[in-house]
Amino acid sequence: MTDASRSSAASHDVVIVGGGHNGLTAAAYLARAGKSVILLERLDDVGGAAVSAQAFPGVEARLSRYSYLVSLLPRRIIDDLGLDIRLARRRYSSYTPLPGDPAGAGLLIDDTDPEATAASFAGVGAAEDAEAFTRFYESTGAVARALWPTVTEPLLTRSEARALVGDDELWEALVERPIGEFIESRLQSDLVRGVAATDALIGTFASVSDPGLAQNRCFLYHVIGQGTGQWDVPVGGMGAVTGELARVAREAGARIVTGAEVTSIRPDGTVDYVRNGHERRVEGAHVLVNVAPEILDRLLGEEADRDGIGSGGGRAHAEGAQVKVNMLLKRLPRLRDASIDPAAAFGGTFHINETYTQLEEAYAGMTRGVMPDLLPCEIYCHTLADPTILDPELAESGAQTITVFGLHTPDRWLTDENNDATRERLQEAVLASLNSVLAEPVEDLLLTDGDGNPCIETKTTRDLERALNMPGGNIFHGPLSWPFAEDGDALDTPAQRWGVATPHPRILLCGSGARRGGAVSGLGGHNAAMAVLEG
Numbered sequence: 001m002t003d004a005s006r007s008s009a010a011s012h013d014v015v016i017v018g019g020g021h022n023g024l025t026a027a028a029y030l031a032r033a034g035k036s037v038i039l040l041e042r043l044d045d046v047g048g049a050a051v052s053a054q055a056f057p058g059v060e061a062r063l064s065r066y067s068y069l070v071s072l073l074p075r076r077i078i079d080d081l082g083l084d085i086r087l088a089r090r091r092y093s094s095y096t097p098l099p100g101d102p103a104g105a106g107l108l109i110d111d112t113d114p115e116a117t118a119a120s121f122a123g124v125g126a127a128e129d130a131e132a133f134t135r136f137y138e139s140t141g142a143v144a145r146a147l148w149p150t151v152t153e154p155l156l157t158r159s160e161a162r163a164l165v166g167d168d169e170l171w172e173a174l175v176e177r178p179i180g181e182f183i184e185s186r187l188q189s190d191l192v193r194g195v196a197a198t199d200a201l202i203g204t205f206a207s208v209s210d211p212g213l214a215q216n217r218c219f220l221y222h223v224i225g226q227g228t229g230q231w232d233v234p235v236g237g238m239g240a241v242t243g244e245l246a247r248v249a250r251e252a253g254a255r256i257v258t259g260a261e262v263t264s265i266r267p268d269g270t271v272d273y274v275r276n277g278h279e280r281r282v283e284g285a286h287v288l289v290n291v292a293p294e295i296l297d298r299l300l301g302e303e304a305d306r307d308g309i310g311s312g313g314g315r316a317h318a319e320g321a322q323v324k325v326n327m328l329l330k331r332l333p334r335l336r337d338a339s340i341d342p343a344a345a346f347g348g349t350f351h352i353n354e355t356y357t358q359l360e361e362a363y364a365g366m367t368r369g370v371m372p373d374l375l376p377c378e379i380y381c382h383t384l385a386d387p388t389i390l391d392p393e394l395a396e397s398g399a400q401t402i403t404v405f406g407l408h409t410p411d412r413w414l415t416d417e418n419n420d421a422t423r424e425r426l427q428e429a430v431l432a433s434l435n436s437v438l439a440e441p442v443e444d445l446l447l448t449d450g451d452g453n454p455c456i457e458t459k460t461t462r463d464l465e466r467a468l469n470m471p472g473g474n475i476f477h478g479p480l481s482w483p484f485a486e487d488g489d490a491l492d493t494p495a496q497r498w499g500v501a502t503p504h505p506r507i508l509l510c511g512s513g514a515r516r517g518g519a520v521s522g523l524g525g526h527n528a529a530m531a532v533l534e535g
Contacts, residue, residue: 009281012036014532015271017262017299018290020048022511024245025525026288028081031252033533038282039249040260040273042469046246048290049468049475050520052239052389055326055457058450060391061401063326064238066459066468067475068380068403071225071232072521073241076152083244087232088385092348096195097336097437098124099353099374104336104437107191108344109133126189136186136196139170140223147220148227151483151516151523154497161484175482179216180208183356193356198349198378198407199223203475205321205410207363208356217480221518224483233385241520265289265299267504286535288528289502290511292318292477295469296502320461320473323406323426328447328455331398332381334439343384346402350379353433354407362408369413374436375429376407399447406430411461411472419462427458476519477512485515494534498527508532 014030016023019041031037045051049066070087078085090111097106101124108120114134121130146165150156156164162171173182179200187193197208200219208215223229234241250256260275269284289296294317332342353374362372380403387395406426414422434442446454461473470477485491485499495501499515500508510528511517517524 009270009283010038011283012038013284014038014286014288015269015282015284016040016288016290016510017265017271018048018511019043019046019246019256019258020290020511021050021242021245021520021522022517022525022528023048023288023290024242024249025077025081025522026290026510026529027249027254027256027525028245028252029526029529030532031249031254032081033529035532037249037254038284039254039256040262040271040282041256041258042261044258046256046258047239047242049470050238050242052237056328056447056449056455059328059447059455060394061328061399062237062239062389063328063401064234064382064389064403065326066324066464067238067520068382069231070234070241070520071230072221072519072523074152074522074526075226077522077526081245081248083248085241085244086235088235089230089232090348090385092344094195094349094351095340095345095347096191096351096354098191099355099358099436104439106335106337106340106345106437107195108340109195109348110344121192124189124191126192129187129189129192132187133192133196136183137223137229139186140174141228142167143170143174143220144224144229145227147483148224151224151521152526155485155491155499155515157485157487157489157491158482159487174216174220175213178209178211178213179219183208190355190357194354194359195351197356197359198351198354198376201359201407202405203320203322204480205319205363205366205408207360214479217482220483221480233382235386235388237382237386237389238520245522262299264301265296265507267300267506269506285506286532287507288510288525288532289507290525291469291513292471292474292511293509293513294318294471294478296507296509296513300504318471318474318476318478319411320464320470320475321408321410322461322473322475323409323430324459325404325406325427325430326457326459327402327404327442329400329402329442329445330447331445332400333434333442333445336437336439338439346379346381346400347384350381352377352379352437354378359407366408366410366413371425371429372408375409375426375433377404377430377433378407379404379434404430404434406433409461411465411474414460414462416462419460423458423460423463426460427456430458475512477517480518481515483516494531498531498534500524500528500531
């Protein structure tokens with residue numbers, strides 16, 4: 001690009017790179033504050049991982065293809081931006097069949113019926129854990145209530161956060177020591193321990209005893225949302241959430257440009273991109289980056305340090321560890337325990353082969369590249385809480401969507417060459433794991449699409465990297481960080497205080513790679529916008 005084209009580059013107060021939900025959140029806040037904002041999105045539509053899509057040709061069903069539940073989106077952001085978003089609360093917390101039990105016994109946790117829940121604990125031989133499980137999450141709830149209001153404020157230090165929690169024993173258990181110790185000290189049943197442990201492992205490849213505590217950080221983010229840890233269903237699918245954010249941003253005056261692939265970012269605020277085959281350039285007083293820190297390194301022309309430090313501020317190389325399978329069924333499968341209504345079992349999180357022992361054995365095996373005989377999985381059914389994503393005729397027929405997350409499937413074992421074969425193998429493993437606890441093969445219930453193919457799609461970590469530009473298919477853009485600064489961290493600038501700083505003052509992280517990023521929260525976008533406005 002010539003010097004003349006550089007001099008004629010359009011100037012804006014803020015250039016946002018990446019149109020995922022965080023980029024849209026930042027655009028909405030800043031445009032409403034009177035800033036001139038341009039947002040550049042590589043794909044043809046905004047939303048990133050938080051989108052709804054017609055996954056199966058000829059079938060009127062708009063699935064939340066990637067991200068699918070909402071817990072960490074603060075009411076403050078919804079109210080500040082005037083978002084018309086509806087979230088449906090699920091009655092059932094979870095259902096967990098006892099693996100190998102010939103009668104199909106399972107633990108059903110009903111948030112509205114403590115007596116039935118206690119009886120279910122007894123039914124799987126875990127009566128002593130009924131009260132202990134409640135107390136376990138009462139403890140985590142106390143930490144959530146203390147820390148949740150701080151996520152939309154400048155960072156506390158570790159010491160300040162610990163003082164705010166006010167319970168040194170609990171702080172040690174959740175923040176300083178591996179979460180496995182806390183789980184083992186509070187819960188006795190292998191099955192019940194597994195239910196708790198999964199909160200520490202979604203998207204994170206770690207043992208519950210890992211001294212690095214990646215599992216603790218994951219656990220904290222799973223239980224902190226709204227101060228309750230409740231995960232709600234977005235009515236209309238995830239696309240309804242990002243659609244609202246895009247609407248508000250546009251109405252406030254933000255310019256959203258899709259099909260714009262950013263090719264470089266300079267520390268002086270210059271951003272080069274390609275659209276419709278033409279090279280273009282914009283300049284911003286600030287550049288907010290809603291991509292993974294490793295991608296930012298590449299755009300800056302800096303070599304990403306896959307062992308640790310790059311523009312991401314010390315975050316290690318991103319590696320995802322999950323396989324996601326979306327299915328559309330004629331109806332819900334029958335369970336081996338005929339006394340359990342499938343609508344109840346699938347009404348919360350359906351844990352499959354996720355006992356504490358199975359989770360740890362799966363992790364140990366996959367560190368060696370050995371897939372377990374029964375892959376730990378969990379299921380979520382959107383349509384039980386919100387059938388609006390289906391065509392009315394399809395919904396009336398009894399059709400249901402189910403989404404399966406398979407745990408401990410690290411990206412390190414995938415390559416471009418083996419991805420197709422590995423995807424097929426992982427899909428088979430997921431189906432086998434499901435069928436091990438069902439009364440009928442789930443394959444027999446799959447609807448067919450307009451081309452006559454079964455309505456099932458599987459996404460590996462490599463697929464996520466290709467589709468969404470997420471290194472390693474990591475859904476958090478990298479290892480999660482604690483929602484506070486370390487004692488002694490520099491907190492001199494607005495960007496540092498809000499947890500969005502990079503080594504370059506004009507460039508801020510505004511995505512999941514920011515401190516307090518991860519999941520569908522809008523926090524990266526909110527906090528980057530606050531840093532800009534404070535500056």
